[in-house]
Amino acid sequence: MTAMDTQTLVERFYTLIAPELPNEWDVEEAVESLVDDPMLESILAQVPVIWPVSNSLCYNYLGLVQKALVCIRESDLPSWVNETLDHYEVGGLRAAQQFMLDVERNFVCRMQGRGGVRLAEVAGWLLPYVQGLAGGRLDLAAAETAFTDTGTLYLPAELTHFDREKDNTTLYKLLASYQWSFIHQNTFFPEFPGQNSGDQHNEGLEHFLNSFSEPQLAARLYHTLETLRIGFFLQKELPGLMRSTRRMRKALFPATAHDGEEASVLSVLDQQCCLLETRPTAGMELWYTEILSRLTAGDAGPETSVTLCRTLYDRVLEESKKEYVEAPVLFQGELCLQSVYAARQRQRQLIEEDFIDGLSTYLLTLPEAKGFIEEQQEKEPGEGRVQGIKPS
Amino acid sequence: MEKDRLQLDEHRIVDEPYYLSTGSEIEVAEAAYREGLPLLLKGPTGCGKTRFMQYLAWRFERPLITVSCHDDLSTSDLVGRYLIRAGEAFWADGPLTLAVRAGAICYLDEIVEARKDTTVVIHPLADDRRELPIEKRGELVSAPAEFMLAVSYNPGYQSVLKDLKPSTRQRFVSLSFDYPAPEFEAEIVCREGGVDTELARTLVRFAGMTRSLKDSGLAEGASTRLLIQVGKLLNQGIDVNTACPAAITESLTDDPELLAAIDEMASSLF
Structure with a gap:
């Protein structure tokens, strides 16, 4: 290919974007690698689609398209460009560039119905879903692992545990449903003897766990017992979800972790969190049968898990010295009590500030207040000033 | 006169409509009726306002004339107008006049949707005068003791421009309706929709979830009426996973993300 051919290509480019006239050296640099490309026509066909949206994106496209065509078919090029533009619309140039950079992961897997799902992709429907569950405001945010501070559900930014995109999407729903249930079922605020009933400002659970x-390890045990209780609750509350995720939950339990009679307490509990056997089965260990009856009883609550935690802790401690304690199953997430307490503290502060604002506004409307404020203003600045009350 | 009587007979409610009282609304309405006071029913769509009026009409043994108000509804549509037949002009009573003359119950559904001039005509009818002026005929019709005026509106999605004026509101005895408590609503769905108690409870739970979506942009969640419709589809052999989207989800919104969220709620519950 000669310099003339590049020039022809540049002129062709100008006709595609007419009447705009970008710098010739920019255009030449962008198209020169394409002169020999057998798929040149398909590549150029997308230029009038991208150029009006973003000139920079169009240059990026020309620089990356040949690499993309190694992974995707020529006929899929318009779809790839459309998805790129979708990302541009949502997240701007940076997001579109990120999307174009990893064609295999961001596009090919999706085209084949496999691959990961990002929280940003499902948040549009997942947020109203959790708000429907919660019966009010509850936010979603991305984090490394799933947890909640009771005001926000934090979920992984991306889920890639399953090959199929649909399964990863359902996994998001499962994670969100569990985290909501921890709030709904009062996991973070069990009542302890001597504590005022319904007191949600206590940090009793933390004191309890710190007593071990x-x-x-105690937190891991308590959280796992609560996950099991929540699982039974969800089976009643959201039976469709639990039915449709049975296979998925089973797949999330590491097959090597449970080895018949030798299985540790935590391993058995983890497995039951996945399987959710509600009836005692043959071979089920006696201690677990007892737990099953306690956690599925009508009056089971976080206090049940507190009691069981006390009962099982010594055995779990012994076992932890002999073998590695596996990470909890994925949909369980993490118990982040500090986040919960911090969120409650913020909430309390907001209520207090609202109360003070409301009270000061009311006080300022009283006839006595006007005289008082005038009196204060007549005094030297700073002398006898009442803090927090400003004339409106 | 014979024609009017036949016309009114069509509005009589012979069989007792199913109505589950969840408060003191029947007692209040009865007291208002005895004292000749008009009723204002407020509440979300499909929560039982119209059914309540049907029940009252049956209970008081009065015909119920319902007018569904719309933005083209004028005073003439309510009071009546002159019509031409065989070259001669004759007066035809509107539904409001018909109800006043016959001592029926006139129910103006979604009153704020009607043109503003209509509210003027109901003012003398809604206070202690209980009179309906028919300007075009120069006639003043006094309402008999049996007559009752009732209006309804939905505060949830009315705009400020379409709110009722205080001078209108303050003529009425107001009854605020809302979706019944879950146990009552399940009983209604069970009875009216013909589904078993367990399924009715799940449907009510589903409705409750959709009613929490105001912050997400859903003006109103699933009404009791929609739940009953699901029950009726189920009775016809439609699968629950088909009946819920058809009778609830698609009736609530066209927003793709809300549709997806509500579908996911249904698939989690059923």
Whole structure:
């Protein structure tokens, strides 16, 4: 190919974007690698689609399209460009560039119905879904693992655990439903003897867990027991969800972790969190049969898990010295009590500030207040000033 | 006169309509009726306002004349107008006049949708005068003791421009309606929709979830009426996973994300 051919291509480019006239050296740089490309016509056909949206994006496209065509078919090029423009619309140039950079992961997997799902992609419907569950405001945010501070459900930014996109989407729903249930079922605020009933400002659970020699192990045990209780609750509350995720939940339990009679307490509990056997089965260990009856009883609550945690802790501690404690199953997420308490503290502060604002506004409307404020203003600045009350 | 009587007979409610009282609304309405006071029913769509009026009409043994108000509804549509037949002009009573003359119950559904001039005509009818002026005939019709005026509106989605004026509101005894408590609503769905208690409870739970979506842009959640419709589709052999989208989801919104969210709620519940 000669310099003339590049020039022809540049002129062709100008006709595609007419009447605009960008710098010739920019255009030449963008198209020169394409002169020999057998799919040149298909590549150029997308230029009038992208150029009016963003000139920079169009240059990026010309620079990346040949690499993309190694992974995708020529006939899929318009779809790839459309998805790129969708990303541009939502997240701007940076998001579109990110999308174009990894064609295999961002596009090919999706075209083949496999691959990960990002929280940003499902948040549009997942947020109203969780607000429907919660019966009011509840936010969603991305984090490394799933947890909640009771005001926001934090979920992984991307889920790639399953090959199929549909399964990863359902996994988001499962994670969100579990985190909502922890709030709904009062997991973070069990009542302890001597504590005022319904007091949600206590940090009793943290004190309880800190009373063990290994607080983290106790927290893992308590959280797992609560996950099991929540699982039984969800089976009643959202039976369709639990039915449709049975296979998925089973797949999330590591097959090597449970080895018949030798299985540790945490391993058995993790497995039951996935399987949710509600009836005792043959071979089920006696201690677990007892737990099953306690956690499925009508009056089961977080206090049940507190009691069971006390009962099982020593055994779990012994076992933890002998073998590695597996990470909890994915849909369980993490127990982040500090986030919960911090969120409650913020909420309390907001209520207090609202109350103070409301009270000061009311006080200022009283006839006595006007005289008082005038009196204060007549005094030297700073002398006898009442803090927090400003004349409106 | 014979024609009017036949016309009114069509509006009589012979069989007792199913109505589950959840408060003191029947007692209040009865007291208002005895004292000749008009009723204002407020509440979301499909929560039982119209059914309540049907029940009252049956209970008071009065014909119920319902007018569904719309933005083209004028005073003439309510009071009446001169018509031409065989070259001669004759007067035809509107539904309001018909109800006043016959001592029926006149129910103006979604009153704020009607043109503003209509509210003027109901003012003398809604206070202690209980009179309907028919300007075109120079006639003043006094309402008999049996007559009752009732209006309804939905505060949830009325705009400020379409709100009722205080001078209108303050003529009425107001009854605020809302979706019944879950146990009552399940009973209604069970009875009216012909579904078993367990399914009725799940449907009510579903409706409750959709009613929490105001912050997400859904003006109103699933009404009791929609739940009953699901029940009726189920009775005809339609699968629950088909009946819910058809009778609820698609009736609530066209927004793709809200549709997806409501579908996911249904698939989680059923």
